Amino acid sequence: MRLVVDLNRCQGYAQCAFLAPDVFTMHGEESLVxxxxxxxxxxxxxxxxxxxxxxxxxTAEGLDSPRPAPVASAGEPSDAR
Ligand code: SF4
Incomplete structure (x- = not known):
């Protein structure tokens, strides 16, 4: 997933920092990291x-893709003939 925040548009409302604190952090009143x-x-x-x-x-890329499917184990080819 890739995130871009348009900091010219951001008004520092901090909704994002409240909802996803591990991703968005407010530094001071208006500065978003x-x-x-x-x-x-x-x-x-x-x-x-x-x-x-x-x-x-x-803007988030890769947000609406479905959850990654569990990786099938590739270790044992089903080669039972
Ligand atoms: S702080 Fe987050 S929720 Fe608030 S305007 Fe900026 S990007 Fe949007």
Whole structure:
């Protein structure tokens, strides 16, 4: 997942920092710091933050892709003939 916040648009409402505190942090009253590559388990929180931002400053790529499917074990080829 990749995140971009348009800091020219961001008004420091801190909705994102409230909803996804491991990804978005307020420094001072208006300065937002964020993780541009949050871990996959933050997906749901990030989605809420994107939806909650009053000025739609947050763009997230890879948010609406489905959860990654469990990786099939590739160790044992089913070669029973
Ligand atoms: S919710 Fe939007 S406006 Fe508020 S701090 Fe986050 S990015 Fe900025």
């Amino acid at each position: 964020y993780d541009p590559h949050p871990a996959g388990e933050q997906r749901e929180r990030v989605a809420r933050a994107v939806a909650a931002c009053p000025v739609r400053a947050i």
